Amino acid sequence: MADRSLRDRVHEIIFEADTPEGKIFDISLLVLICFSILVVMLESSEDYNEIYGTAFFYIEWILTIIFTIEYVLRLWVTIRPWSYALSFYGIVDILAILPSYLSLLVPNSQYFLIIRILRLMRVFRIFKLGQYLSEGDQLGRAIIASRNKIAVFLFAVSILVIIIGSVMYLIEGGTNDGFSSIPRAVYWAIVTITTVGYGDITPQTQIGQFLSAMVMILGYAIIAVPTGIVTNEMINTDPKGSRVSTQVCRYCSKEGHASDAEFCKYCGGRLNEV
The missing domain is CATH 1.10.287.70 (Helix Hairpins)
Structure with a gap:
């Protein structure tokens, strides 16, 4: 029971942006992602790489370890880990850390770490830009x-x-x-x-x-x-003008639920555990 409570708490911090702790976690994560992208871009310059190459190497691996721990935690707190692993954000998260490990076998593959920029899409959820998610959903349905x-x-x-x-x-x-x-x-x-x-x-x-x-x-x-x-x-196309919340289903890891929803519209799982 205590383990269940811990998983619920960690899930709330990692996946939700409604709480102060969750928002701090997500903003800190975005800062690390931006810093990581900047390091990859600077490392591609021969002038900077010649001077700060060693520092870039250690920074990349420190950030990779942090993102790896974060990814493992996301799998741990999700009731159906494969649902998250095969979701859009799950695939982006694993692709964001694989290049560092591949660089041990394939030279220069670490530059594919630039894919981490896709993780910045979480900014819509973090800063409660739900109306943009609704408009994006409408555009997707139209396409x-x-x-x-x-x-x-x-x-x-x-x-x-x-x-x-x-x-x-x-x-x-x-x-x-x-x-x-x-x-x-x-x-x-x-x-x-x-x-x-x-x-x-x-x-x-x-x-x-x-x-x-x-x-x-x-x-x-x-x-x-x-x-x-x-x-x-x-x-x-019907815009379905209901407001979108930042709730993430613990069962299927899908987002985009209405602000007053109690159950996931994709799998039927309860959004708020009681």
């Missing part, structure tokens, strides 16, 4: 609802760039300006139609330049299509 239309749109664009690339290859193929094959011409079509325009491949003939101008103008119209699709779905 899922429009996935078929987006798939058809991407398929149509893929066919279009292949056709444009093939035509451009026929026009510019013998001018030695980079259109050496249809795949290279398709690459140019993708870069041009998305309005990126690297400039590494450019048409030299007047017909090719005219086609290039048409593709650039077409690119602006194409960019507007997926925006309109998602916007239309967002208008027709």
